[in-house]
Amino acid sequence: MKQFPKFYTKMLYDLIIIGGGPAGAAAGIYSARRKLNTLVIAKSFGGQMARKAVDIENYPGFEKISGLELIQKFEKHLRKNKVDIERDTVGKVKKIKDGFFVSTKSRKQFQAKAVIVASGADPRPLEAIGEKKFIGRGVSYCTACDGPIFADKDVAVVGGGNSGFEAAISLHSYAKKVYILEFNPQIIADGENQKLAEKLGVEVITNAALKEIRGGNFVDSVIYEDRKSKKLITLKVQGVFVEIGSQPATSFVKDLVEFSEKDEIKFDPRNNMTKTPGLFAAGDVTDVKWKQIVIAAGEGTKAALSAYEYIINKS
Numbered sequence: 001m002k003q004f005p006k007f008y009t010k011m012l013y014d015l016i017i018i019g020g021g022p023a024g025a026a027a028g029i030y031s032a033r034r035k036l037n038t039l040v041i042a043k044s045f046g047g048q049m050a051r052k053a054v055d056i057e058n059y060p061g062f063e064k065i066s067g068l069e070l071i072q073k074f075e076k077h078l079r080k081n082k083v084d085i086e087r088d089t090v091g092k093v094k095k096i097k098d099g100f101f102v103s104t105k106s107r108k109q110f111q112a113k114a115v116i117v118a119s120g121a122d123p124r125p126l127e128a129i130g131e132k133k134f135i136g137r138g139v140s141y142c143t144a145c146d147g148p149i150f151a152d153k154d155v156a157v158v159g160g161g162n163s164g165f166e167a168a169i170s171l172h173s174y175a176k177k178v179y180i181l182e183f184n185p186q187i188i189a190d191g192e193n194q195k196l197a198e199k200l201g202v203e204v205i206t207n208a209a210l211k212e213i214r215g216g217n218f219v220d221s222v223i224y225e226d227r228k229s230k231k232l233i234t235l236k237v238q239g240v241f242v243e244i245g246s247q248p249a250t251s252f253v254k255d256l257v258e259f260s261e262k263d264e265i266k267f268d269p270r271n272n273m274t275k276t277p278g279l280f281a282a283g284d285v286t287d288v289k290w291k292q293i294v295i296a297a298g299e300g301t302k303a304a305l306s307a308y309e310y311i312i313n314k315s
């Protein structure tokens, strides 16, 4: 019987960029313009910006633009350049003598002289009872994607930071009633967001530790502990939107890099190189202090120019 190889190794690239967010897109554009033979592997285009329902008002050149629209512009610009693009999830990056093997979840394997990790961050889960069971059946991590499903329903947003407030404000357009459950006694979201949420009738519950998500086929309630009274309280909601921050997507390079205490990749801020020569990192996946679109794009650019320099010096 014919034996299929474990992985199908496609071809040798100069540079592989992992991620299709602002960091990956900018790195791809710069790499192509330096005439590097480039592959961009992205699970999806857009990253965190695709999850953003409200407008972006701080990306230079655009006074106001939705996250989705901006990322579509990034993707179009990237595709105008000569880069290969694979819509796939990277499972592992392995160091080899002359570079790296990058293998994907669909069992493809690619080889490159250098790699840029621009895989951003995934939403942080609550770890509450029932959370996993109800993903796609009432539990969501993406207001922009799933908000309209909750028309005329009651929903709870977990997390009282800016993301939580922005999610609640956008959900208000669809849902009948929107709650925000915040673990801490104080709200840390911007005053503007708080004012708008109050005006729209969003109900903010502080000191609320979410314990369990319940339902039949679909979510019908959540149980939270009032951290002051220690009482367990049931809130009837059909949707739960989790907005408690994010975790860097780094599992596929864990043996090759050093991590900060927040599990972000540590790198040399001058040239974006990690502790492994030829392996670069950019954007929200790193311990760069500020996490913003314009910064991620700038970091992607720095990483691509540094990778170019590294490849040229090696050859």
Ligand SMILES: Cc1cc2nc3c(=O)[nH]c(=O)nc-3n(C[C@H](O)[C@H](O)[C@H](O)COP(=O)(O)OP(=O)(O)OC[C@H]3O[C@@H](n4cnc5c(N)ncnc54)[C@H](O)[C@@H]3O)c2cc1C
Binding pocket: 018, 019, 020, 021, 022, 023, 024, 041, 042, 043, 044, 045, 046, 047, 048, 049, 051, 052, 055, 056, 057, 058, 059, 088, 089, 090, 091, 118, 119, 120, 121, 163, 166, 249, 252, 282, 283, 284, 285, 291, 292, 293, 294, 296
């Ligand atoms: C709700 C919200 C609101 C925000 N508002 C603003 C704002 O108004 N202005 C602003 O400047 N910033 C804002 N940000 C921050 C901004 O979105 C991020 O700083 C920026 O998107 C980071 O870009 P990135 O390319 O580093 O990562 P991401 O945008 O996270 O992109 C990561 C990419 O990597 C891909 N990926 C991940 N893992 C893998 C894998 N294993 N294999 C292949 N591909 C993978 C993803 O599919 C994605 O394409 C906001 C963020 C959120 C969540």
